Amino acid sequence: MSEAHGNLIKSPKQLIIMVFASFFVPLIIILLLMVFVNNGKRTDAEASAEVLIKPVAKLNFKDASKPRELQSGEQVYKAVCASCHASGAAGAPKFGDTAAWSARLGKGYDGLLTSVVKGKGAMPARGGASPADISDYELGRAVVYLANSAGGTLPEPKAPNPPAAK
Numbered sequence: 001m002s003e004a005h006g007n008l009i010k011s012p013k014q015l016i017i018m019v020f021a022s023f024f025v026p027l028i029i030i031l032l033l034m035v036f037v038n039n040g041k042r043t044d045a046e047a048s049a050e051v052l053i054k055p056v057a058k059l060n061f062k063d064a065s066k067p068r069e070l071q072s073g074e075q076v077y078k079a080v081c082a083s084c085h086a087s088g089a090a091g092a093p094k095f096g097d098t099a100a101w102s103a104r105l106g107k108g109y110d111g112l113l114t115s116v117v118k119g120k121g122a123m124p125a126r127g128g129a130s131p132a133d134i135s136d137y138e139l140g141r142a143v144v145y146l147a148n149s150a151g152g153t154l155p156e157p158k159a160p161n162p163p164a165a166k
Helices: 014-040 044-051 075-086 098-105 108-118 138-151
Strands: none
Touching: 075 138, 098 108, 098 138, 108 138
């Protein structure tokens, strides 16, 4: 063998330095590139989680110790019902469409509320809302809001009695 070319690494110290340089230097360069690319794009964790799941769901942080506030019919409609009733998806009668609601208004408040609570056709029970999130009273207010938008004259349901203090 010819000694003219020789070995680049002549001692264990040089071997350790080369291993370190060949492994950690590229990692450091990649890390610095990642920091450069993401610079200024970071937001707080809650907002970024909201953006990531927006196509699927919405985060709604509530204080469990705070008394529950009842929602109006319009609020419930916008949160639960509008996804189908605004566009008429899956055969849902559109908001304000007198012709589509005329036969349904004949059922009266109790019939409409029963359809919402139990589900009807493509509409899931409670419009897909959880009983923990929206009470029957709030669903009733949404029924009145939606039916009255199409010419109905349903009165606002009677508010439930507050629970007795122990």
